[in-house]
Amino acid sequence: xxxxxxxxxxxxxxxxxxxxxxxxxxxxxxxxxxxxxxxxxxxxxxxxxxxxxxxxxxxxxxxxxxxxxxxxxxxxxxxxxxxxxxxxxxxxxxxxxxxxxxxxxxxxxxxxxxxxxxxxxxxxxxxxxxxxxxxxxxxxxxxxxxxxxxxxxxxxxxxxxxxxxxxxxxxxxxxxxxxxxxxxxxxxxxxxxxxxxxxxxxxxxxxxxxxxxxxxxxxxxxxxxxxxxxxxxxxxxxxxxxxxxxxxxxxxxxxxxxxxxxxxxxxxxxxxxxxxxxxxxxxxxxxxxxxxxxxxxxxxxxxxxxxxxxxxxxxxxxxxxxxxxxxxxxxxxxxxxxxxxxxxxxxxxxxxxxxxxxxxxx
Amino acid sequence: xxxxxxxxxxxxxxxxxxxxxxxxxxxxxxxxxxxxxxxxxxxxxxxxxxxxxxxxxxxxxxxxxxxxxxxxxxxxxxxxxxxxxxxxxxxxxxxxxxxxxxxxxxxxxxxxxxxxxxxxxxxxxxxxxxxxxxxxxxxxxxxxxxxxxxxxxxxxxxxxxxxxxxxxxxxxxxxxxxxxxxxxxxxxxxxxxxxxxxxxxxxxxxxxxxxxxxxxxxxxxxxxxxxxxxxxxxxxxxxxxxxxxxxxxxxxxxxxxxxxxxxxxxxxxxxxxxxxxxxxxxxxxxxxxxxxxxxxxxxxxxxxxxxxxxxxxxxxxxxxxxxxxxxxxxxxxxxxxxxxxxxxxxxxxxxxxxxxxxxxxx
Numbered sequence: 115x116x117x118x119x120x121x122x123x124x125x126x127x128x129x130x131x132x133x134x135x136x137x138x139x140x141x142x143x144x145x146x147x148x149x150x151x152x153x154x155x156x157x158x159x160x161x162x163x164x165x166x167x168x169x170x171x172x173x174x175x176x177x178x179x180x181x182x183x184x185x186x187x188x189x190x191x192x193x194x195x196x197x198x199x200x201x202x203x204x205x206x207x208x209x210x211x212x213x214x215x216x217x218x219x220x221x222x223x224x225x226x227x228x229x230x231x232x233x234x235x236x237x238x239x240x241x242x243x244x245x246x247x248x249x250x251x252x253x254x255x256x257x258x259x260x261x262x263x264x265x266x267x268x269x270x271x272x273x274x275x276x277x278x279x280x281x282x283x284x285x286x287x288x289x290x291x292x293x294x295x296x297x298x299x300x301x302x303x304x305x306x307x308x309x310x311x312x313x314x315x316x317x318x319x320x321x322x323x324x325x326x327x328x329x330x331x332x333x334x335x336x337x338x339x340x341x342x343x344x345x346x347x348x349x350x351x352x353x354x355x356x357x358x359x360x361x362x363x364x365x366x367x368x369x370x371x372x373x374x375x376x377x378x379x380x381x382x383x384x385x386x387x388x389x390x391x392x393x394x395x396x397x398x399x400x401x402x403x404x405x406x407x408x409x410x411x412x413x414x415x416x417x418x419x420x421x422x423x424x425x426x427x428x429x430x431x432x433x434x435x436x437x438x439x440x441x442x443x444x445x446x447x448x449x450x451x452x453x454x455x456x457x458x459x460x461x462x463x464x465x466x467x468x469x470x471x472x473x474x475x476x
Numbered sequence: 477x478x479x480x481x482x483x484x485x486x487x488x489x490x491x492x493x494x495x496x497x498x499x500x501x502x503x504x505x506x507x508x509x510x511x512x513x514x515x516x517x518x519x520x521x522x523x524x525x526x527x528x529x530x531x532x533x534x535x536x537x538x539x540x541x542x543x544x545x546x547x548x549x550x551x552x553x554x555x556x557x558x559x560x561x562x563x564x565x566x567x568x569x570x571x572x573x574x575x576x577x578x579x580x581x582x583x584x585x586x587x588x589x590x591x592x593x594x595x596x597x598x599x600x601x602x603x604x605x606x607x608x609x610x611x612x613x614x615x616x617x618x619x620x621x622x623x624x625x626x627x628x629x630x631x632x633x634x635x636x637x638x639x640x641x642x643x644x645x646x647x648x649x650x651x652x653x654x655x656x657x658x659x660x661x662x663x664x665x666x667x668x669x670x671x672x673x674x675x676x677x678x679x680x681x682x683x684x685x686x687x688x689x690x691x692x693x694x695x696x697x698x699x700x701x702x703x704x705x706x707x708x709x710x711x712x713x714x715x716x717x718x719x720x721x722x723x724x725x726x727x728x729x730x731x732x733x734x735x736x737x738x739x740x741x742x743x744x745x746x747x748x749x750x751x752x753x754x755x756x757x758x759x760x761x762x763x764x765x766x767x768x769x770x771x772x773x774x775x776x777x778x779x780x781x782x783x784x785x786x787x788x789x790x791x792x793x794x795x796x797x798x799x800x801x802x803x804x805x806x807x808x809x810x811x812x813x814x815x816x817x818x819x820x821x822x823x824x825x826x827x828x829x830x831x832x833x834x835x836x837x838x
Contacts, residue, residue, distance in 0.1 A: 142787050313675060313699035334791045343732060343735055370702055380743075429697065430696065430698070
């Protein structure tokens with residue numbers, strides 16, 4: 115299976131075109147491509163995790179905006195911008211944690227407002243489609259930059275642990291944390307990967323193991339509770355994970371269980387790296403305690419994919435994410451390089467040095 | 477459902493009787509009682525986890541011995557003792573980690589050899605059945621003692637975390653770690669429990685949540701990777717787990733993932749208690765690194781209970797147990813009381829003070 119075939123989502127055609135998307139809930143059993151043609155279908159795809167992963171959600175937000183406004187009956191700019199706001203407000207309700215969702219929606223809004231006042235409604239629609247495709251292309255370029263900056267952190271012969279799926283399937287393609295492995299492979303480096311299963315939705319076993327396995331990378335699947343044991347056995351040299359939102363001090367929110375991995379890594383002296391585009395930073399939040407954590411359906415744990423795993427009405431606590439404090443993070447890899455031992459000052463410095471406008475990371 | 481109904485296994489009838497057993501692989505969906513009538517059926521029941529949990533495996537070893545030798549055609553003592561050895565050697569191959577298996581087999585062997593030299597073969601068979609029933613009764617009494625010694629460690633209003641199933645289903649009934657909760661409930665104490673799901677076989681969600689839920693104890697199910705987050709939120713005050721084998725220095729082997737929990741507990745200042753009968757100690761092993769760890773079928777992780785969770789041929793690492801170093805253990809609760817901050821000296825002292833013969837803990 116080539117990389118091309120594992121593109122996560124893409125646009126086909128012009129303004130009357132369609133968003134094609136891998137139906138990720140069916141992996142690894144079935145590789146099904148679905149059509150997403152309305153904002154409601156995009157909202158639903160994001161909500162039920164047909165598309166997931168912070169950068170892919172950012173791209174989906176932009177494409178979802180196009181799907182929402184392309185049928186706008188507005189005859190003037192003011193009415194069109196109102197329709198746009200209704201669409202972005204609606205899409206913003208799909209999932210609360212990944213800041214890339216809001217980043218994508220805000221960027222589409224900003225771009226629309228920045229157009230010449232005399233741009234016609236059809237031209238506005240085309241302009242927003244062009245912008246969504248630009249975001250998609252940028253995401254692919256950013257992922258390759260993440261791989262380039264990240265793979266030197268993995269020495270030849272080392273083994274890395276990853277949690278959840280921060281792979282091609284979490285982005286337009288190629289991935290964030292997994293980009294490190296793809297870049298290492300392309301550089302001819304010998305290495306191996308342990309993939310946490312990542313309960314309750316098994317993104318690690320279903321998606322990460324699938325992506326790495328497909329590319330011929332040496333991957334071993336473990337249950338989440340085995341990470342400590344594998345570290346104790348000296349078999350893990352580095353941890354690489356993605357992130358859904360990073361606060362201004364470097365606290366990084368990611369799939370539930372990432373925090374546990376960071377504590378285990380620290381206890382075993384294993385450097386823990388976060389790999390994420392700068393669109394993942396939310397500079398309005400001083401620290402990770404301010405990041406809203408999505409609570410998901412208890413039946414994801416009680417019932418799993420099929421059959422029943424637990425008493426049908428037992429109480430369940432099912433947070434989708436947790437926050438890793440910056441003290442547990444050896445470095446954050448962005449498309450511009452590595453923020454080592456991140457804190458508020460170093461994050462700010464990284465943004466300034468690389469010309470990233472902090473105010474846009476809302 | 478009453479406690480009586482959740483007995484894990486028991487003997488019905490005389491020497492031509494039958495071992496009744498809950499088929500634990502079908503819980504919580506179905507409460508099925510199976511008949512175990514031969515040593516081969518007992519070996520299989522232990523191997524495929526129809527019966528599991530260290531103390532229950534000890535009782536199963538004793539009953540399995542009876543099932544093996546009751547049909548012995550030996551006409552004299554020497555031939556009978558040879559048949560006995562063949563049976564215990566066979567049953568010893570079912571699972572490698574829980575020392576209680578070997579303890580149960582050794583006790584049956586010792587008891588047979590300690591009989592008067594002129595005891596007839598039929599009387600020897602009856603004597604071993606009596607001993608197996610004695611072991612079963614002792615196990616029930618020991619579990620109640622564990623509860624009595626353990627529940628003062630849980631203060632009113634506190635919440636405890638437990639991993640895997642160290643409940644009635646892991647013993648003749650009542651449990652080891654869960655005995656603490658049952659005793660606390662009987663004492664009218666207010667408390668709550670978080671139960672780790674315990675991948676890959678979900679003993680936490682299938683068995684622990686089921687047992688606690690049945691008894692009206694406030695239990696919340698979490699995935700293994702959520703334990704760190706729940707501790708960080710300040711919601712866990714104590715950890716109680718069982719053990720499959722404890723080395724002479726207090727290093728405690730238990731279900732895979734227990735070690736991770738101990739590291740997380742230490743990082744959050746949460747006391748971590750092991751609750752186990754002294755039959756769990758293997759005084760021949762200086763420390764936990766000498767405990768053999770069972771490696772199980774990769775498909776337990778790849779396929780789970782139904783359907784496929786991961787690429788069908790992806791490499792898997794599937795250890796069934798890990799070892800918690802004694803430095804991470806606040807106390808080991810035995811039927812005689814609590815060994816606080818256990819080490820080699822304190823374990824030895826506990827054995828001497830309580831008249832336990834260390835040499836029998838092989």
